[in-house]
Amino acid sequence: MASAAENMAANMNLGNFAQAAELKNRLWFTLGALVVFRFLSFVPLPGIDPVAMASLFETTKGGVLDFFNTFSGGGLERMSLIALGVMPYITASIVVQLGTTLVPSLQSLKKEGESGRKKINQYTRYGTVLLTAFQAYTIAVGLESWGASQGVSAVVEPGMLFRMTAVVSLIGGTMFLMWLGEQITSRGIGNGVSLIIMAGIVAHLPTSLAKVFEGGRTGTMSPLIIIGVLVLAIGLIWGICFMERAQRRVLIQYPKRATQRGMMQADKSHLPLKINTAGVIPPIFASSLLLLPLTIAQFAGTASKGATDSTGNEILLTITSALQHGSPLYMALYAAGIIFFCFFYTAVVFNPEETAENLKRYGGFIPGIRPGKHTETYLDYVLTRVTVIGAAYLTVLCLAPEFLISRMGIPFYLGGTSLLIVVNVTMDTVSQIQSHLIAHQYGNLIKKAKLKTGRTTR
Structure with a gap:
């Protein structure tokens, strides 16, 4: 861990950045x-x-x-x-x-x-x-x-x-x-x-933070609540960083092959299975489906006074009142939607049958597991267990801010989905910048090696 942090710091220093035009x-x-x-x-x-x-x-x-x-x-x-x-x-x-x-x-x-x-x-x-x-x-x-x-x-x-x-x-x-x-x-x-x-x-973040601190200034929000919200936000960001990098690495072994010295050597690699394979799709889909009836009612004007003059309006108004933010029914359906879309979308983006077939085609196998159908069953079993952890992580991440939004009036755009997107994109962007810096360093090393080779030849 220390060496990895030192390498990242070396790649991200200002001297390297200034030279990367x-x-x-x-x-x-x-x-x-x-x-x-x-x-x-x-x-x-x-x-x-x-x-x-x-x-x-x-x-x-x-x-x-x-x-x-x-x-x-x-x-x-x-x-x-x-x-x-x-x-x-x-x-x-x-x-x-x-x-x-x-x-x-x-x-x-x-x-x-x-x-x-x-x-x-x-x-x-x-x-x-x-x-x-x-x-x-x-x-x-x-x-x-x-x-x-x-x-x-x-x-x-x-x-x-x-x-x-x-x-x-x-x-x-x-x-x-x-x-x-x-x-x-x-x-x-x-x-x-x-x-x-x-x-x-x-x-929207500056406006949301200004509203939170304005609530503390006017007395509508307790300073302890504001501190608790900030601590929770930092904790959620740390949790997102940890869980989005977490993965289950399945050992893959390839048959022994002859090297240049005539020795037999077996190659090993790992198949990474992310804890959260579905990404931000489950909370987005679950939120959209749950909030759709409320929006229809608001457009139709049923949320206003006197909008219960028909049986259809009464039913729609009852549904929308039961699906308000923070209500037990909303929380339960939101959690169920996240869990469902976690498993559904993971099954879409990762196909154990295709992966097992590719491993068999190139001679790879999981130690102790037969190639083919047995490998497919094993990968499906591991992926299901990993997805359970990922679904639980997304559910806690999205329901904790929802509770604060409904109970303490925290702005909507400080929700778990927004934090998940911001932290994920930030991590990917930093990785991209680091990759460009490493490529720039390799380019400089190659140029220096060519110059030295040219001088030696002369």
């Missing part, structure tokens, strides 16, 4: 792209009344719109050109990824290498356009009727022209963000789409 250019490009993203979040759609939009959005606090507004950096609250953010692209990517395990034609494409990957990416883009168009039209229609019961309208001139303009604008905004994320991945420091989501979440 390519890395600095990549960092400046990434920073500029994120600044463009933040500017776009303040450009409203044509035909939107910003004042009316802000007042109407206040009525949806705690709904799914508030959840996705966090990921768009406040763009949904202002109904900007990038109000949908990159969520349609992520949803389309997940659907296509599911298809590669369920649809035979997509399975064959996945095995074709680079050409198959390009076709899969093309299908993902097509799916993003279709999904964005559907969501944009739904939002445009909803905006026209939103607030009718209160006599407020966020749309200046409702009609088909506004709907078509909103659809085209939102498609353009989402596709531009998708392109911007790809540029950050290729010309920046990587993880383009993830960095865009993280930038939207981090943009």
Whole structure:
């Protein structure tokens, strides 16, 4: 551990960083792209009344719109050109990824290498356009009727022209963000789409911290509670760092082979199984499904007084009141959703049968386990036990902030999902920077070796 920390410190020192011109250019490009993203979040759609939009959005606090507004950096609250953010692209990517395990034609494409990957990416883009168009039209229609019961309208001139303009604008905004994320991945420091989501979440952190400290100043929050919240946040960040790096390493052994000296040597390697293979997908999906009824009720105006004039409205209002943040039913369903999607998505991204077949093809085997079906059963058994730990970790991580949000009024965007995304992306970004620094050092060593070789030859 000490040597690893010393190596990381050596790779991240300022002297090495100052000499890495390519890395600095990549960092400046990434920073500029994120600044463009933040500017776009303040450009409203044509035909939107910003004042009316802000007042109407206040009525949806705690709904799914508030959840996705966090990921768009406040763009949904202002109904900007990038109000949908990159969520349609992520949803389309997940659907296509599911298809590669369920649809035979997509399975064959996945095995074709680079050409198959390009076709899969093309299908993902097509799916993003279709999904964005559907969501944009739904939002445009909803905006026209939103607030009718209160006599407020966020749309200046409702009609088909506004709907078509909103659809085209939102498609353009989402596709531009998708392109911007790809540029950050290729010309920046990587993880383009993830960095865009993280930038939207981090943009809210100063406001959330200001609200917490303002509560302590005005006396609405006890100083002990504020200290407890900060300690809990630090503890959750440490726990995320530990669990996201944790893995179960399965020993893989290969047959003995002859070396140059005629000796027989057996190769060994490890198959890493992450504790949290599903990543941030389970809490996002579980939150979206649970918050959807509340959002529908808020759009329909059933949450306002006098909205119980029909049996349908009464049923919807009863459901939404039972699914409020912090309620026992909400907590139970949220935990069940996280656990379900943990196992479901892990089964999608890791195929024990395919892994066992690949090991058998290249002569690898797990000591004490026969190749083929027995290896598949063993990997499935180990992965299930690991996923139980990962599901428990995600459940505790997401339910602890939810309890604080409902009991103490902590802002929504300090939830476990937001922390999970921010810490994960930060760790990956630091790893990318470290990789660039190591590559730069190797390049310098190769140049020096060539110079010395040239001098010796002379």
